[in-house]
Amino acid sequence: MEPAYHIVVSLLLLEVILEYFDLMNVEKDSSGLKIYLEEKNIAPSGYKDQPLESKGFLPETRIQDFPIRGQKVALCIKRRRWKVLSSGETVTRDWDLVHKGARMTTEFGLFLKGVFG
Numbered sequence: 602m603e604p605a606y607h608i609v610v611s612l613l614l615l616e617v618i619l620e621y622f623d624l625m626n627v628e629k630d631s632s633g634l635k636i637y638l639e640e641k642n643i644a645p646s647g648y649k650d651q652p653l654e655s656k657g658f659l660p661e662t663r664i665q666d667f668p669i670r671g672q673k674v675a676l677c678i679k680r681r682r683w684k685v686l687s688s689g690e691t692v693t694r695d696w697d698l699v700h701k702g703a704r705m706t707t708e709f710g711l712f713l714k715g716v717f718g
Contacts (some may be wrong), residue, residue: 610636621694622678632667633673636666640681645694653683656691 610627611619614636622638629635642655658679666674682693 603705614646623630633675634669635675635677637677637679639679640694642681643682645692647695648683648685648692652686653692654686658682659693 606627607624609658611624612667613662614624618638618682621630621643621668622640624636627634627640628637639658644651644653658681660679664674664676680693684691
């Protein structure tokens with residue numbers, strides 16, 4: 602069963618975030634609220650028909666989000682990387698392509714593109 606705080610926090614996040622990221626943990630300390638997210642193991646566009654192997658995560662990125670009830674909020678995001686087995690190339694999701702798709706709001710797409718390039 603999912604912890605109750607996961608349900609509450611998931612209601613505070615944009616729906617599209619939970620399409621691409623798993624909510625791993627939430628912490629509250631003197632600096633505010635930290636929401637930990639890990640990118641799901643879903644093949645990036647252009648690689649869905651190729652055999653990929655997850656190669657873990659890039660270093661965590663912290664993004665200041667809108668405050669909640671006067672508390673600072675940091676999204677602690679770990680992006681996934683994959684190895685293309687046929688070429689040995691390492692790839693990550695292209696957030697510019699995701700932004701252009703119909704499943705993501707322009708605001709969130711620009712936000713991710715600004716953060717991750």
